[in-house]
Amino acid sequence: MKNVMNRRRMLATLGGLSAALLAGAMPARADDGEHDRRPRSSTTGPVPLPVTGIKGKVVIVGGGMAGVTLAKYLRLWGGAGIDVTLVEREGAYTSNILSNLVLNGNVAMSSLSFGYAKVASSYGVKVLQANVDGVDAVARRVHYMRNGLPGELPYDRLVLAPGIDFDFPPGLTTAEAQLAAPHAWKAGAQTLALRDQLKAMPAGGTFLMTIPAKPYRCPPGPYERACVVADWLRRNKPGSKVLVLDANPGITAEVATFTRAFNVTYQGIVTYIPNAAVTTVDIGAHFVYTTFGSTPFHGDVLNVIPPHRAGRIVADAGLANDPVGKFAVVDVLSYESTMIPGIHVIGDAAATTMPKAGHIANQEAKVCADAMIRLMAGLAPDPSPVTNSACYSPITRETASWLTSVFAYDPVARAMAAVPASSGEAHAPSKDHYEDMFIWFDTLMKDAFA
Amino acid sequence: MRHAVLLAAALAAPALAHAQAPASVPGRLLASNCFQCHGTDGRGGFDEIAGKSPSEIVNKLKEMRAENKPGEIMNRHAAGYTDAQLKLIGDYLATRK
Ligand SMILES: Cc1cc2nc3c(=O)[nH]c(=O)nc-3n(C[C@H](O)[C@H](O)[C@H](O)COP(=O)(O)OP(=O)(O)OC[C@H]3O[C@@H](n4cnc5c(N)ncnc54)[C@H](O)[C@@H]3O)c2cc1C
Numbered sequence: 001m002k003n004v005m006n007r008r009r010m011l012a013t014l015g016g017l018s019a020a021l022l023a024g025a026m027p028a029r030a031d032d033g034e035h036d037r038r039p040r041s042s043t044t045g046p047v048p049l050p051v052t053g054i055k056g057k058v059v060i061v062g063g064g065m066a067g068v069t070l071a072k073y074l075r076l077w078g079g080a081g082i083d084v085t086l087v088e089r090e091g092a093y094t095s096n097i098l099s100n101l102v103l104n105g106n107v108a109m110s111s112l113s114f115g116y117a118k119v120a121s122s123y124g125v126k127v128l129q130a131n132v133d134g135v136d137a138v139a140r141r142v143h144y145m146r147n148g149l150p151g152e153l154p155y156d157r158l159v160l161a162p163g164i165d166f167d168f169p170p171g172l173t174t175a176e177a178q179l180a181a182p183h184a185w186k187a188g189a190q191t192l193a194l195r196d197q198l199k200a201m202p203a204g205g206t207f208l209m210t211i212p213a214k215p216y217r218c219p220p221g222p223y224e225r226a227c228v229v230a231d232w233l234r235r236n237k238p239g240s241k242v243l244v245l246d247a248n249p250g251i252t253a254e255v256a257t258f259t260r261a262f263n264v265t266y267q268g269i270v271t272y273i274p275n276a277a278v279t280t281v282d283i284g285a286h287f288v289y290t291t292f293g294s295t296p297f298h299g300d301v302l303n304v305i306p307p308h309r310a311g312r313i314v315a316d317a318g319l320a321n322d323p324v325g326k327f328a329v330v331d332v333l334s335y336e337s338t339m340i341p342g343i344h345v346i347g348d349a350a351a352t353t354m355p356k357a358g359h360i361a362n363q364e365a366k367v368c369a370d371a372m373i374r375l376m377a378g379l380a381p382d383p384s385p386v387t388n389s390a391c392y393s394p395i396t397r398e399t400a401s402w403l404t405s406v407f408a409y410d411p412v413a414r415a416m417a418a419v420p421a422s423s424g425e426a427h428a429p430s431k432d433h434y435e436d437m438f439i440w441f442d443t444l445m446k447d448a449f450a
Numbered sequence: 451m452r453h454a455v456l457l458a459a460a461l462a463a464p465a466l467a468h469a470q471a472p473a474s475v476p477g478r479l480l481a482s483n484c485f486q487c488h489g490t491d492g493r494g495g496f497d498e499i500a501g502k503s504p505s506e507i508v509n510k511l512k513e514m515r516a517e518n519k520p521g522e523i524m525n526r527h528a529a530g531y532t533d534a535q536l537k538l539i540g541d542y543l544a545t546r547k
Binding site: 050051052053054073076077078079359362363366367370373374376377379382385386387388390402404405406408419421422423424426427436439440442443444446447 | 469470471472473474475478479480482483485486487488489490494495496515520521523526527528529530531535
């Protein structure tokens with residue numbers, strides 16, 4: 001069953017991406033700079049598309065894990081008659097996945113940059129770099145700003161895939177404060193700011209991080225970060241501590257793995273405090289006030305991950321109709337909004353029973369693509385879709401664990417439900433899993449961007 | 451058209467002169483659950499799973515599902531599907547050369 005030889009061979013023959021990632025910040029690619037955002041994908045010839053006779057004009061807002069996958073699969077499965085425009089505010093995408101490994105220097109920031117040239121050249125997706133700032137659902141047009149000039153795009157079907165925005169606590173409402181206490185929960189400049197603060201922290205200091213209440217993106221992600229930082233500190237700044245303040249009543253994912261990591265692997269380094277939701281941040285004093293008692297917590301580095309809401313355009317379009325008014329409720333057979341017909345919401349911005357994560361955002365996009373193609377052909381969506389989530393988490397600089405689950409549609413609850421036998425986590429972190437993590441990442445990103 | 455100028459030049463991929471393809475292909479959406487780890491259409495990633503005989507894939511997944519070893523990611527994944535779903539997946543992947 002174990003296919004170790006095969007996997008090791010794969011590893012050796014994988015393209016430059018994995019090689020660069022595995023070697024960490026290789027001298028040849030020494031980048032580190034915020035300006036190094038060269039999209040890695042190169043253009044290739046077009047991929048043959050099926051002739052389905054289906055026609056329609058689709059606009060997708062947001063070229064992240066969900067949006068770019070959808071753009072590709074609408075064309076790959078639906079054919080050239082489906083006119084797909086992907087509107088993304090950035091010139092290239094920066095992956096959040098693996099970005100915790102920028103903090104310990106194992107991964108170069110430039111290795112996490114993915115361009116849109118390939119979805120354009122291979123699948124004929126039209127890519128527009130612009131910020132969408134309004135939706136007119138009656139006239140079926142989106143409004144955008146590009147280089148300071150307004151524009152608009154008509155659509156037959158619109159898909160919002162903007163990821164998340166943050167609800168910053170008092171004390172963190174200015175751009176300066178947000179860089180002084182970086183969340184690093186949208187990878188890029190924030191990640192580099194946090195890494196630089198970590199590097200500059202005095203030995204014996206405290207790295208204080210806060211975790212928002214669920215739902216937030218990548219449930220194991222914050223605990224993974226605590227481990228990666230603790231591992232780096234114990235080797236580079238002995239005597240330093242990691243203080244984890246969690247708004248949740250306990251660890252939210254891979255409980256066994258992270259409990260063991262905090263209590264055994266990082267005993268004396270990591271302190272974990274549940275039920276501690278941030279109320280105020282005092283940047284000047286380096287204090288974080290929480291719902292856990294009235295005494296503030298001090299940190300030399302403050303990594304405050306604020307509560308999440310769907311990317312702003314979702315609320316602006318009137319689609320944030322979950323009970324707390326933060327995320328979009330969708331029919332998970334098609335990801336069509338329950339508020340406005342003809343508008344779909346996928347990825348972290350949607351309120352579903354599935355975790356907010358990139359692997360599952362990719363699968364939601366495929367379910368959405370299949371459903372949209374059927375709808376445009378006058379057919380009903382697949383009545384029993386399946387999705388799956390998988391997450392590899394680094395625990396030290398050379399080991400990782402994983403977490404996975406398959407979800408099937410429950411017609412009674414009209415929601416996706418985890419298949420119990422398919423849900424599980426790695427027994428223990430290992431070097432094998434760490435290597436597998438890069439194969440998984442490389443394959444996932446190609447399935448989305450290439 | 452103003453938008454046409456603004457849009458990044460994207461050459462529409464020429465469609466092949468095939469017979470009309472259906473809006474949906476049985477097993478395709480189910481099998482796409484494998485693509486994050488085994489590549490788009492099963493070409494790449496951990497193990498190449500495209501173009502094998504349907505029974506090879508189905509038997510392998512049933513074997514992994516039955517092993518029920520909690521610590522193997524592929525065993526967990528295989529446990530997410532019914533026999534009928536595995537057959538659809540195997541049949542679809544076999545058509546991908
Ligand atoms: C540290 C960290 C580690 C993680 N690790 C994992 C992991 O191991 N596995 C995993 O599965 N997930 C992981 N995740 C979660 C994963 O990154 C997200 O769940 C995933 O990116 C969600 O995809 P999305 O497409 O919904 O949003 P995003 O990927 O955030 O993409 C949204 C895109 O929309 C664009 N956009 C937003 N608004 C507009 C607008 N108005 N106009 C134009 N463009 C707009 C943004 O610029 C962005 O490119 C991790 C996250 C973090 C922070």
